[in-house]
Amino acid sequence: MTRKRLILTVLHRLAVLAYVAFALFPLFWLLKVSVTPTSLLYTEGVRLWPSQASLEHYKFVLTHSSFPTFFLNSTIVSASTAVIVTIVSSLAGYAMSRFVFRGKYWIVGLLLLTQMFPLVMLIAPMFKMLSPLGLTNSLTGLVIVYVAFNVPFATFLMQSFFDGIPKDLEDAAMIDGATRFTAFRQIILPLTLKATTFPVGLLSFVSKFSVDFGQMMAAGVLALIPACLFFLLIQRYLVQGLTAGAVKG
Amino acid sequence: MTSTHAAAPPNGDRRTAKQKIAVRLEPWLYSAPVLILIVAIMLVPLALGVSYAFRDIRLLNPFSGAFVGLKHFRELAGDGAFRGALVNTLWWTFSSVILQFLFGLILALLLNQPFKGRALAQALCFLPWAVPSFLSGLDWAWMFNPVVGPIPHWLYALGIMSEPSNILSDPETAMWGPIVANVWWGIPFFAITMLAALQAIPKDLYEAAEIDGAGPIERFRSITVPFLAPTMAISILLRTVWIANFADLIIVMTNGGPADRTQIVASYIFTQAFRRLDFGYASAIALVLLVLLLAYSMLIVILRQTMLSRH
Structure with missing residues (x-):
């Protein structure tokens, strides 16, 4: 019984975690693109984080x-x-x-x-x-x-x-x-x-x-x-x- | 209410007559600002828009404006792109609603359990709802692109794709792009309404059922589902109508392409109005869509009525 409960708890947390990841990943990607310098936008487009992050876009926009x-x-x-x-x-x-x-x-x-x-x-x-x-x-x-x-x-x-x-x-x-x-x-x-x-x-x-x-x-x-x-x-x-x-x- | 007025003594003085009028007027006074706004800003333009459906209205063409009768509707009957858009609308609307509803319900059930960090998890899971549709569309279009987005590479690594390519440019799969974006964006709506309904269920019902020996599935079937049913019905109905009219994501992500495979009626109206500047034809299509959605809503309301009266 307690083992079954433990498995259920773990499954529940994993499911919640999956939802959080699904909700946040696109927002993370938005952020990632916004800090990627234009020169690296296409060459490092698929990387999770650019080798060089910069705030140049923010500076320009503001x-x-x-x-x-x-x-x-x-x-x-x-x-x-x-x-x-x-x-x-x-x-x-x-x-x-x-x-x-x-x-x-x-x-x-x-x-x-x-x-x-x-x-x-x-x-x-x-x-x-x-x-x-x-x-x-x-x-x-x-x-x-x-x-x-x-x-x-x-x-x-x-x-x-x-x-x-x-x-x-x-x-x-x-x-x-x-x-x-x-x-x-x-x-x-x-x-x-x-x-x-x-x-x-x-x-x-x-x-x-x-x-x-x-x-x-x-x-x-x-x-x-x-x-x-x-x-x-x-x-x-x-x-x-x-x-x-x-x-x- | 009328009967109470009829029963009032006929010799009542002028003051009470005045009061009676005031009492009758009171709800109308409260509603007046909303009514005036809706009539002036939505219904009058809507009536004008309906009249455009029978006229030749093209922006930038000063000689247009003549009455053309049913010409637009005859054209519409032979318009293959419109028929394709109708089929795509069904596909887009029902897959979006069903997936949003299913995942929203599961999320609500998950969040209805007490656990540490629940408040934070809830806030983060609902966050996509705060993102404007336009920006969500851009973001997802970006993520589906193999040059600048990760999704094609993941699908490739999983063996679902033979090479990392953009699903938005493949006519066979393009519709899934906006649908996925729409599901991401719309899960919070269903999760919020379902969670609110779940929290309104009295807890002692579950306790009583547990004492009676009902298992978790039995409890879900006999307590949760009946309690959620009214909320589900209303939110699904409203959402269906809303999504059928919702073209933002499609316009931003695929613009109806490739080869019109993601063109829904709402985006087709947009195309006719703003790319061809043919507001007459666009209004005719919009009128057809309005009639179809009204018929759908009536059907649902009647179904619900008969189901309620059977119980």
Whole structure:
């Protein structure tokens, strides 16, 4: 019995280890390419670590490119998007969870519909609508569009969060609810941040410097650092928050 | 709710009437910002996009814009590339969802056991989710390349490949590239939702079953599976629709090639819109995809309903 248990434990740890390795190896490769000098990029492409590591790509990206500006813009856009999405979707999620009203199912249907078509379909019409308002090529326009894209899923999450709090406990929950709400904010925020942070900055970056892969990877790693740190800090709230919503069954 | 209003005394003063209106309006006030945003930013452009499907809309061509009726759809019916893309979409979507789900569920079960360093292992295993899809695509394309990536050499060493070559340039295997990248990227989503559902199962159920002499497999079958089923159904449905529309990895890694073997409907729409700048045709394809996905979702919802009512 104890031997069987020992074998099972070892197998379990090995499986976890395999998952960790699978999750991390591509990230390691990203890092490896970003510190490989351009001259060694192809000759030592397959080595696990270049014979000579250098920070030349990082130096270039930080000083000779518009990456810092893109990065700043991305940060502004994702931070404002996250804040607005959190406020707006918690209001709607609250309404969906606490009220019985006609038209509720239409709203749910509407929110689901927004998840079903390729967003590419919207780009041309959206451009046509936003350009007379002067919102194309502006950060404000970007924030509005991102908020709209992220709000449906966030509303569902918020609804299940409010569903998880017993209604008759509402007043009492206000006191200890503050902490639960904080935890919840920590879910919506990262979700939105993740979805919006870089695509913009990195895409424009790539179209400008698509020749040099080392620099591209360096930009990628730089952009990833804050996202990964943030995600590492909040991921446990993610599971907790979803559990809180699911408990009532 | 209407009945309570009808039962209210007819001689109620104006103040309560006002209050009644306020009560009725309250949920709408809360929902208003979301509704306005979705209608203005998604539904109006969607309606416009649907109308484009029946018009000749080509960017950079000022003379386009005329109404062409069902021309795009007739063209679509005879478009071999579109039919190929439909088959590829099925292949891409179902292999991605099944693999993501299976590996995600296994990871959730592994992480549901208490062990030393679990918090760290969980954080690291979920990390791929924080990587933007675009960057994941680049990274995996890089790793599959025999000049700058290790994977072909590993496959060669294992005897799976006769020589280190790029699976992304071989029409027979190219689709596996984006699928592997998608599985890597999507495992955390299923693992997070499944782990949350697992942790919501009352522990005493397992204890009771163990006392009754149920083995681990029996316990998994009779407690874990029924408890997870609702979460599984919803997350698989949403994920299927989402992945069918998800073209980022394919566009970055293979651009639909070689020989259209990795072209899915979503990436085909992208190609039509941004390479040929034919937004009319692109919208027609998108409309067909939307109808197919709606039909699929209805089917799943009806199936679920009948299964629930049978119980």
